[in-house]
Amino acid sequence: MSDPRQGHGETHDHAPGGAQTGRGGIRAYLAGLGFAIVLTLASFWVADAQSVWRPAVPVLLAALAIGQMGVHVVFFFHISSGPDDTNNFLALAFGIFVVGLIIFGSMLIMTNLNANMTPMEHMVQTRH
Amino acid sequence: MSVVDTLTTPVERRTDIPLSERGPAPVEIVVGFGFWLFLLSDIVIFSALFATYAVLAGRTAGGPDGLHLFNRTHVLIETACLLFSSFTCGLLALAIERRSAAATYLWAAVTFVLGLAFVGLELSEFLRMSAEGAGPTRSAFLSAFFTLVGTHGLHVTLGLCWLAVMMAQVATLGFRPVVVRRLLCFTLFWHALDIVWIGIFTIVYLGAGYV
Numbered sequence: 001m002s003d004p005r006q007g008h009g010e011t012h013d014h015a016p017g018g019a020q021t022g023r024g025g026i027r028a029y030l031a032g033l034g035f036a037i038v039l040t041l042a043s044f045w046v047a048d049a050q051s052v053w054r055p056a057v058p059v060l061l062a063a064l065a066i067g068q069m070g071v072h073v074v075f076f077f078h079i080s081s082g083p084d085d086t087n088n089f090l091a092l093a094f095g096i097f098v099v100g101l102i103i104f105g106s107m108l109i110m111t112n113l114n115a116n117m118t119p120m121e122h123m124v125q126t127r128h
Numbered sequence: 129m130s131v132v133d134t135l136t137t138p139v140e141r142r143t144d145i146p147l148s149e150r151g152p153a154p155v156e157i158v159v160g161f162g163f164w165l166f167l168l169s170d171i172v173i174f175s176a177l178f179a180t181y182a183v184l185a186g187r188t189a190g191g192p193d194g195l196h197l198f199n200r201t202h203v204l205i206e207t208a209c210l211l212f213s214s215f216t217c218g219l220l221a222l223a224i225e226r227r228s229a230a231a232t233y234l235w236a237a238v239t240f241v242l243g244l245a246f247v248g249l250e251l252s253e254f255l256r257m258s259a260e261g262a263g264p265t266r267s268a269f270l271s272a273f274f275t276l277v278g279t280h281g282l283h284v285t286l287g288l289c290w291l292a293v294m295m296a297q298v299a300t301l302g303f304r305p306v307v308v309r310r311l312l313c314f315t316l317f318w319h320a321l322d323i324v325w326i327g328i329f330t331i332v333y334l335g336a337g338y339v
Contacts, residue, residue, distance in 0.1 A: 016163075017221065033212075036214075044334065046334075048200070058335060062330070069323050076218060076319040076322075087161055092168065094168075095168035095171060098175070099172060103178055103179045
């Protein structure tokens with residue numbers, strides 16, 4: 001844990017969100033809003049832009065969305081990787097792990113099943 | 129420092145005392161962490177709905193697909209409503225911290241109106257699609273769409289009810305510690321809904337042509 005000589009005083013842990021522990025303030029929310037607006041407009045522009053190589057668009061959209069989610073976590077939830085945020089950060093890391101497992105695992109399994117399924121026409125033929 | 133805190137927080141939180149002997153964390157920390165865990169589990173529910181949508185997005189059963197159904201301008205206005213309501217919700221948190229009743233009511237009202245505008249826009253989109261014969265029963269794609277986006281809309285609606293109840297509690301009970309903790313949980317809930325919406329507008333609306 002944190003170095004005792006630093007003298008953390010009363011708080012050695014931090015609740016997510018809020019500003020009661022001296023974090024954030026109006027500047028954090030304004031910064032978050034600014035970043036979020038830029039990233040949102042970039043997402044909507046990329047989806048329609050003719051000057052972007054088309055196969056790159058899904059990757060760009062994913063990167064912009066993940067970036068904006070990060071902006072929300074940092075500037076609106078005030079979650080950091082600091083020593084007094086260990087509990088919140090570990091819970092977040094586990095949440096991201098489970099979400100990734102569910103989404104990519106489902107897509108992988110369903111694509112695989114779909115590719116290996118016997119075509120319906122073939123099944124009708126073999127039945128008689 | 130509130131009454132509850134002085135009861136549960138040791139008077140001397142000396143740093144030379146080992147962590148294991150410092151006693152329980154302040155109530156705000158425990159409540160905030162517990163609600164953070166709830167929000168993460170709520171996002172896991174949404175991840176299952178996202179996975180369902182990703183698998184079924186191409187299964188239109190000869191019906192209309194996303195490119196022909198969705199209106200980008202409409203979605204951009206919805207996104208703006210929710211993003212600005214998330215920002216005013218942050219201002220609400222700051223007003224609560226200052227214990228300023230006037231600012232609390234003001235930012236709660238702005239957040240409520242923006243949230244209501246979002247729900248209204250979403251509802252009008254659902255009604256228009258159903259009228260065009262693209263209701264949830266038309267295809268697997270539309271079933272997945274209405275489940276995912278509808279669950280989010282239901283969360284926003286419940287959040288609006290919660291905000292109204294909290295304003296009634298501020299009016300009748302004032303800024304007592306339990307009300308302040310509930311308000312803090314509400315602001316976290318509202319920010320989480322905006323994070324889920326980022327996934328929805330990226331995957332469902334902007335990614336409509338790439339499934």
